Amino acid sequence: MAYSDKVLDHYQNPRNVGSLDKESNDVGTGVVGAPECGDVMKLQIKVSDDGKIIDAKFKTYGCGSAIASSSLATEWLKGTSVDAAAEIKNTQIVEELSLPPVKIHCSVLAEDAIKAAIDDWKAKNGKKTEEK
Amino acid sequence: MKTPIYLDYSSTTPCDPRVVERMMPFFTDAFGNAASRSHAFGWTAEAAVEEAREQVAGLIGAHPKELLWTSGSTEANNLAIKGTAQMYKQKGMHLITAVTEHKAVLDPMKYLETQGYKVTWLEVDAMGHVDLKELEAAITDETILVSLMAANNEIGTMHPIREIGAICKKKGTLFHTDATQQVGKAAIDVIADNVDLLSLSAHKMYGPKGVGALYVRRKNPRVRLTSQMDGGGHERGMRSGTLNVTGIVGLGEAARICREEMDSEAAKLSILRARLQDRIYKELPDAVLNGDADNRLPHMTNISFPYVEGESLLMGIKEIAVSSGSACTSASLEPSYVLKALGLVDELAHSSIRFSLGRFTTEEEVDFAADRLITEVKRLREMSPLWEMVQEGVDLSQVKWTSH
Structure with missing residues (x-):
């Protein structure tokens, strides 16, 4: 299958690969997906006292599009606020990376990972997750 | 080459x-x-x-x-x-x-x-x-x-x-x-x-x-x-x-x-295959051979590289034309039904590569393929949350995954 240049770039030069201390209170960790589906994403955010994401890291087991989706997500997360991060939609990732229909689930997974990381951070810091 | x-x-x-x-x-x-x-x-x-x-x-x-x-x-x-x-x-x-x-x-x-x-x-x-x-x-x-x-x-x-x-x-x-x-x-x-x-x-x-x-x-x-x-x-x-x-x-x-060349060709290919496998196992000792090591065709080998997903691996070794048992490109996300039938756990079934050598394969090609593959597996492992978990002593079969 043909990959877009942006997917190839993120795959070859992934941004922000790594881990943050998951025990730390200012770090939120989201792990989504399952080995049986061929994708597992771990996404972490480090949040400052004023609710700003000062660092983001990922590790992904999955196809090139899954790696690119999570790499892109960390780029977008860094420097933004937790509230703005919660608004990131998978469709934005699909558009940015020109993902084909069979790879849309990769972007959904990235959105889920962002939300899971935010929820984890909120839970640690006594903040209630907003009801949707 | x-x-x-x-x-x-x-x-x-x-x-x-x-x-x-x-x-x-x-x-x-x-x-x-x-x-x-x-x-x-x-x-x-x-x-x-x-x-x-x-x-x-x-x-x-x-x-x-x-x-x-x-x-x-x-x-x-x-x-x-x-x-x-x-x-x-x-x-x-x-x-x-x-x-x-x-x-x-x-x-x-x-x-x-x-x-x-x-x-x-x-x-x-x-x-x-x-x-x-x-x-x-x-x-x-x-x-x-x-x-x-x-x-x-x-x-x-x-x-x-x-x-x-x-x-x-x-x-x-x-x-x-x-x-x-x-x-x-x-x-x-x-x-x-x-x-x-x-x-x-x-x-x-x-x-x-x-x-x-x-x-x-x-x-x-x-x-x-x-x-x-x-x-x-x-x-x-x-x-x-x-x-x-x-x-x-x-x-x-x-x-x-x-009919005329099968015997000599099979002998040559099984030597080349052994060379490929040995080189891979030396650097990646946890690679897993799929199938019957003895009763199998002389030119083929199917190997799983744990904690690395097959399609992303293929993407990284695009100078080498091989097949993957992972079917992430299809809508089903199901890995190979053959590997599943062998009882492979999912992370292995999704991580398999089939190498099949042939009449025109050379030693130089085999070495190049093995080296590229080893490099890429190592790179992807550094990116893999599963590899990280295993290094931390987590038993992947006990993890509660959020399937989607």
């Missing part, structure tokens, strides 16, 4: 230049219809077709009259399975196969199920073998056909077809083997192996695409088929359609070359 390097000979092979050379005149000067009985153009074509029949028959120990030309193995499998099922319907409506067969066997079997036939689907063990006692017990007076492949297309495991053939003969049922992967790579003899029907394809043995053959036993027992393609009554009425003379000539020449 030219890249990309082709290590996917089990998908298809290039035509041997000798095959192409032999085919060439049949496109232009010797273009006759093998069924034309009234002039020299037809006679020339017919003679070439019959020579090819002898060449292919010679490779599998058959009589030339026992071969039918088809468009390939898929058609041969369909004809063997549906053709015997319909012909012997009176005997019973039961067929036996295994879950690791190629789709070209599984799907005709599934079709027969919709037509009221009963199919027994044999499971396999971790190496890809059916239990012969279970096979024997499954055969009843109503069993028309047992269809079990000679060698598996994903893992290369070779079924003990001689024993399977003997069981079928003893129990009085027909035995079909899809030998697409094995013919021309490892010996097969329809008499000694008690095979009643055998499918083969030219493009897996350095011949052209679009041509294959079905061996149909003529005596002890005489096997009859209901044709699936009706028309001009070619191939004794069992497969109508103007013969692909050029392709058949190519298949014949490919078979001749395989």
